[in-house]
Amino acid sequence: PPTPESGNPFQGYDLYLSPYYAEEVVAAAAQISDPTLKAKALKVKDIPTYIWFDVVRKTPDLGKYLADASNIQRATGRKQLVQIVVYDLPDRDCAAAASNGEFHLNDGGMAKYKNYVDLLVAEVRRYPDVRVVAVVEPDSLANLVTNMNVTKCRGAEAAYKEGVVYALRQLSSVGVYSYIDAGHAGWLGWKDNLAPSGRLFSQIYKDAGSSGFIRGIATNVANYNSLSTNNRDPITKDNDNWDEVRYINALSPLLRQNGWNAQFIVDQGRSGVQNIRQEWGNWCNVRGAGFGMRPTLSTPLSAIDAIVWVKPGGEADGTSDTSAVRYDTHCGKSDAHKPAPEAGTWFQEYFVALVQNANPPL
Numbered sequence: 150p151p152t153p154e155s156g157n158p159f160q161g162y163d164l165y166l167s168p169y170y171a172e173e174v175v176a177a178a179a180q181i182s183d184p185t186l187k188a189k190a191l192k193v194k195d196i197p198t199y200i201w202f203d204v205v206r207k208t209p210d211l212g213k214y215l216a217d218a219s220n221i222q223r224a225t226g227r228k229q230l231v232q233i234v235v236y237d238l239p240d241r242d243c244a245a246a247a248s249n250g251e252f253h254l255n256d257g258g259m260a261k262y263k264n265y266v267d268l269l270v271a272e273v274r275r276y277p278d279v280r281v282v283a284v285v286e287p288d289s290l291a292n293l294v295t296n297m298n299v300t301k302c303r304g305a306e307a308a309y310k311e312g313v314v315y316a317l318r319q320l321s322s323v324g325v326y327s328y329i330d331a332g333h334a335g336w337l338g339w340k341d342n343l344a345p346s347g348r349l350f351s352q353i354y355k356d357a358g359s360s361g362f363i364r365g366i367a368t369n370v371a372n373y374n375s376l377s378t379n380n381r382d383p384i385t386k387d388n389d390n391w392d393e394v395r396y397i398n399a400l401s402p403l404l405r406q407n408g409w410n411a412q413f414i415v416d417q418g419r420s421g422v423q424n425i426r427q428e429w430g431n432w433c434n435v436r437g438a439g440f441g442m443r444p445t446l447s448t449p450l451s452a453i454d455a456i457v458w459v460k461p462g463g464e465a466d467g468t469s470d471t472s473a474v475r476y477d478t479h480c481g482k483s484d485a486h487k488p489a490p491e492a493g494t495w496f497q498e499y500f501v502a503l504v505q506n507a508n509p510p511l
């Protein structure tokens with residue numbers, strides 16, 4: 150089996166551009182008539198984002214992307230790194246409705262999930278020359294820290310732990326470097342949530358075999374927080390960890406004292422504009438957001454391996470159609486951009502706004 154390299158897994162690699170996202174962006178730009186805005190929009194297709202495997206039917210696509218990356222590597226001599234999101238736990242998104250998944254615990258969901266992981270891993274095994282980095286199961290373990298009062302989360306607790314540990318073990322067996330999702334400053338960064346988070350994530354790391362391939366934690370996935378700021382957003386009052394650097398500086402020692410020297414990556418894909426939310430818990434299609442700081446390895450903390458774009462800006466967070474099965478009231482809030490399509494599907498007006506509000510500008 151492969152052995153993990155020490156150090157930053159991103160170092161020395163080119164970030165593979167998602168063809169899936171590039172296609173969405175090109176189609177979106179074609180709908181923009183203003184030439185200046187169209188040109189800005191087209192620049193987004195050259196920014197690396199994570200490829201979300203949110204349904205099992207997408208798993209064969211990973212083989213296509215890895216073959217493509219392998220060809221690029223051979224043609225250019227430049228090492229390629231493919232960034233994916235593993236996101237298909239049974240009873241997914243247990244505290245919300247917008248991103249409920251295809252697998253259900255009361256319908257053989259755990260076996261189906263393990264098969265989904267096995268299919269992803271089989272694709273990776275076929276391309277050992279390409280590096281893969283995975284963000285593992287956004288929101289899942291964070292929900293186990295703060296939402297055990299939600300019946301569906303209580304019912305999913307054992308499955309989330311078993312599923313994430315299985316995914317980590319299998320991904321490590323084929324040399325994938327994993328970052329476990331741990332919410333964001335406005336979720337687990339609250340004083341009361343930090344110690345339980347330190348215990349939970351370290352336990353998962355150990356249960357998964359403490360592999361060197363389990364590199365660390367991903368924060369702010371599909372959220373809008375600042376990486377680091379001195380003028381805190383008013384919604385962050387009562388929480389001294391008002392940005393992701395402060396959250397990481399608070400969480401990191403708690404992981405270390407529980408036996409895990411975790412590193413971090415931070416999503417900044419939709420963090421370009423602050424002071425746009427009525428309250429910190431609002432996460433759905435927040436109006437006024439802008440593309441944020443571009444992916445980079447130059448980060449403010451040695452603990453942060455990379456700034457990344459995990460949530461592909463322009464893909465919705467959830468539908469605003471109140472009659473939809475997956476309608477979540479957060480997507481109907483005053484600061485939510487409406488009308489919005491189903492989670493993961495293309496939201497043209499929102500994408501245009503992200504382009505217009507981008508900071509730094511496109």
Ligand SMILES: O=[N+]([O-])c1ccc(O[C@@H]2O[C@H](CO)[C@@H](O[C@@H]3O[C@H](CO)[C@@H](O[C@@H]4O[C@H](CO)[C@@H](O)[C@H](O)[C@H]4O)[C@H](O)[C@H]3O)[C@H](O)[C@H]2O)cc1
Nearest residue numbers: 242244245288295296335336339370371372387429430432
């Ligand atoms: O004044 N005080 O001292 C004090 C102390 C404690 C307080 O309680 C804290 O309040 C926080 C809100 O401020 C809560 O954080 C929210 O929790 C939600 C899940 O329940 C998250 O929603 C997810 O968001 C994901 C995208 O990020 C979506 O993909 C996903 O579908 C969606 O479900 C929100 O982001 C996240 O901001 C904490 O739980 C809660 O513990 C509050 C005040």
Ligand SMILES: [Mg+2]
Nearest residue numbers: 247248371466
């Ligand atoms: Mg979501």
